[in-house]
Amino acid sequence: MPRPSRWNEIIEAAAEAFRTNGYAATSLEDIASAVGMWKGSLYHYIDSKEDLLFAVVRGPAEEILKQVRELSETDLPPTEKIRRATRSHVQILNSNFVYASVYLQEIAGRRKLPEWSAMDREYLDLLESIVREGVDSGEFSAVTNPRVTTLALIGSLNWLTHWYRPGGSLHADEIADQFCDLFLGGLISRKTQASRSQTITPLKTTKPRAKRTA
């Protein structure tokens, strides 16, 4: 795992190529020429082509899972949890757009390595348990199947890679809020007007935790 900036150039070039042409259709020469070196020289940084894919994809995958883990440990009301989880998802998609797109196209699809499948499943389970909280508390009275509901939300979010582009006219926060209004309105059905944003506490103040892996 080299550190210097050249490594970042390689990963960025790989991510961009993977996103536009797909992993299998991208050759190491595509990546090498994009950073101005010979394809054989890439092997000073990697052991195989797959290393590039995993390096591209690891960051946002771990980040999005970390954020929903922390969110799940709070005792916010379910509506607010849904809103924050949606914002996290959209914001990570926005700020790591290329990497996240590669993950969704190359990992969440076909590639069934257990490492990534476990992350996908944990993320789904965490979101689903939030939905179940809302069902148990009576807030999400319209939900008949929490898993289907959760998958519908995740689908809308992940489909963003097909049409959203960072820097476009639609800002990430607006999209997240519109998704929340749409889904929470559906979840809550006809009940309180708690669907609007209420911003209980700022989003990323939860960092007193030093290192969790120790």
Next chain:
Amino acid sequence: MPRPSRWNEIIEAAAEAFRTNGYAATSLEDIASAVGMWKGSLYHYIDSKEDLLFAVVRGPAEEILKQVRELSETDLPPTEKIRRATRSHVQILNSNFVYASVYLQEIAGRRKLPEWSAMDREYLDLLESIVREGVDSGEFSAVTNPRVTTLALIGSLNWLTHWYRPGGSLHADEIADQFCDLFLGGLISRKTQASRSQTITPLKTTKPRAKRTA
């Protein structure tokens, strides 16, 4: 365009291979051996590998567009149009699962051939115009951006290829109804109770609507 049944075997084998391994990672030998012939013999049926991809994908893409076109020409209320469009989408995904999955993974992603892009855009525009009808009539009062709302719905539907499997415990009709309830509830927000099915005219003898919880 040959006719006999062997052609169907080839397309089915190609579709299955494309779905599980991706188009670029699938070799013609994979397909040839699946149907029991030499890879060179495939060229009696095709002119290039891409022919197989387009043949796999054309059917459901045209079918789903045809159905929403016909729906758009009716004068049903917007809620019912949304419900029927959702059902069409899910049912086509269900009965042409492999072909549709290949389309969504290989065409709706990266491949930007104008023919398919035009179909994608027309489908999106037709659905969006349905949403706009509901906004104009006052039924979808919670919608602030019809395009984002439409893309959220399409995302949920297309993401089905990532978790739904035909023949599983969840039936296509149930999923479609749950999606409709979720999205229409969100669209209508707090207003009439028109969110429930109401089934104006049977689409294809709408199943006795599995009774849900009391």
Next chain:
DNA sequence: AGGATAACCAAACGATCGTTTCATTTCGCA
């Protein structure tokens, strides 16, 4: 029955792929 044509076999081609090898340059640091 026989001839045309469809269907397929079998082998090979050139291109390109991921990877390896070794030589060469560049750079950090004592």
Next chain:
DNA sequence: TGCGAAATGAAACGATCGTTTGGTTATCCT
């Protein structure tokens, strides 16, 4: 300044890919 390691150049490898070619077998039609 010089030396060792990091970084890259340059070429080649075997494998595999999509495609072509030419021949062989099967099928259909009148």
